[in-house]
Amino acid sequence: MDYQLDLRQYACPLPLLMAKKALNNLPHNSILTIQLNEQSAMQDFELLCQQQGYQFISWQKFTALDTQIVIRKG
Numbered sequence: 001m002d003y004q005l006d007l008r009q010y011a012c013p014l015p016l017l018m019a020k021k022a023l024n025n026l027p028h029n030s031i032l033t034i035q036l037n038e039q040s041a042m043q044d045f046e047l048l049c050q051q052q053g054y055q056f057i058s059w060q061k062f063t064a065l066d067t068q069i070v071i072r073k074g
Contacts, residue, residue, distance in 0.1 A: 005019060
């Protein structure tokens with residue numbers, strides 16, 4: 001299943017912590033699309049994926065205040 005999480009109104013480290021909590025509650029093979037603002041560091045999300053065994057699928061920057069990442073829980 002696909003899930004979405006809009007965290008654009010939050011500043012780091014909250015988006016990372018909220019994404020981690022959401023991923024922990026999702027079933028395996030779920031895809032989580034996360035909307036972030038410019039303050040969130042992609043490196044933190046990539047590291048989270050490496051540490052937890054998730055697949056960092058994509059990163060896309062639409063505007064300075066709108067970035068999207070896609071993660072698969074494996």
